Amino acid sequence: MLSDEFKHEVNSYMERQSDKLLAHQASIARDTYSTRTGSLARALASKGEVRDMKVSVPYPKHIRFLDMKKTRTGKKKRRYEPIYNKYVYGYLKSDIYRMMIAAIPKQMIKIIEMDIKTL
Numbered sequence: 001m002l003s004d005e006f007k008h009e010v011n012s013y014m015e016r017q018s019d020k021l022l023a024h025q026a027s028i029a030r031d032t033y034s035t036r037t038g039s040l041a042r043a044l045a046s047k048g049e050v051r052d053m054k055v056s057v058p059y060p061k062h063i064r065f066l067d068m069k070k071t072r073t074g075k076k077k078r079r080y081e082p083i084y085n086k087y088v089y090g091y092l093k094s095d096i097y098r099m100m101i102a103a104i105p106k107q108m109i110k111i112i113e114m115d116i117k118t119l
Contacts, residue, residue, distance in 0.1 A: 006107045007053060013099055014055045014092075018048030021091040022057065025083055032081040033066065040066075055092060059084075 026044040033040055039060050048057040067084045070076055 003107070003111075006103070009103070010053050010100070011050045014053070014096060015048065015050045017091050017095055018050065018055050018057055021087055022046070022048060024087055024091070028081050028083045032079055033083070057088075057092075 022044050026041065029040050029044055040063060043058055043060050043063075046058050048055050050056075063084050067082050067086075068077075069080055
C-alpha cells in the first residue's frame with residue numbers, strides 16, 4: 001500500500017537518524033568511556049543498516065550496562081554519562097515516530113487522490 005518513493009524516504013530518514021545517533025554516542029564514548037578496551041569505539045564507528053523500513057545498529061552487548069548509574073556491587077559510579085537508552089529512544093524511536101505521524105497522512109491522501117483520478 002505504501003509507495004516505493006515513501007519507503008525510500010523513510011529508509012533515508014532512518015539512515016540519517018542512525019548516523020546522528022552513532023555520532024553522538026561516539027562523542028560520549030570518546031569523552032567518558034575512552035579508558036576501556038576500544039570495542040565500544042569500534043562499534044560506534046560503523047554505520048547502521050536500514051532495510052525494508054527497519055534499522056539495525058551494531059552494538060556490543062555491554063553498552064546497555066554502561067547506562068546503569070551503579071556498579072555490580074551497588075556503588076555509585078564515579079563517572080557516569082548515559083549512552084544508550086536516552087539516545088536510542090530519542091533519535092530512533094521518538095524522532096522517527098514523529099516523522100511517521102506527519103508523513104503517513106500525506107501519503108494516504110496521495111493514494112486516495114490517485115484512486116479517485118483513476119475512477
